[in-house]
């Protein structure tokens with residue numbers, strides 16, 4: 689009888705223990721699954737968070753790849769390296785294609801050399817007219833001002849040897865003189881040096897084909913600067 693009770697108790701105990709173990713096992717299974725789920729969720733969140741950064745790096749790389757070779761190619765048009773820039777000339781400059789033009793203000797009337805120095809201080813030089821299109825653009829743009837403007841053409845080094853400020857000689861097929869150059873010395877030899885600097889006269893009575901004149905370089909007029917459009921220009 690006593691032995692039976694002992695067995696019965698043992699049996700009961702083992703059943704309780706088993707059930708207890710079962711109880712223990714179930715939560716263990718649950719917590720394992722939960723930990724895995726949490727880990728998965730955390731990983732997903734981390735991936736999502738990292739996604740914009742990864743995409744950004746990839747976009748930057750592709751931009752660098754695009755701009756890199758172009759910047760090395762000197763013949764590539766300037767604007768191609770400036771695709772994301774909105775200002776290619778800077779404030780107070782007029783943009784036409786890849787070129788920038790600056791008109792001195794209505795209050796600024798100076799000698800040819802002072803005008804040139806001002807242009808150079810701003811990263812340009814007095815305008816050089818390279819084509820009929822550029823001549824037409826200038827004539828039209830300046831005509832609203834109704835004034836005379838110095839351009840970057842001079843024969844101050846050798847009389848009759850007209851040279852642009854970049855050192856190149858004047859193309860005789862691309863001239864727009866309003867009259868013959870006479871290197872006039874002025875009345876009573878007022879200008880002993882003669883007339884060695886060129887003005888564009890985009891005013892009433894002149895035409896786009898005939899609007900250049902040589903004058904004494906020390907006279908005071910407005911002036912036009914020109915420079916190349918660049919990526920580095922800041923407002």
Ligand SMILES: [Ca+2]
Pocket residue numbers: 787815816817818822914
């Ligand atoms: Ca030019």
Ligand SMILES: [Ca+2]
Pocket residue numbers: 843844847848871882883884885902
């Ligand atoms: Ca002259």
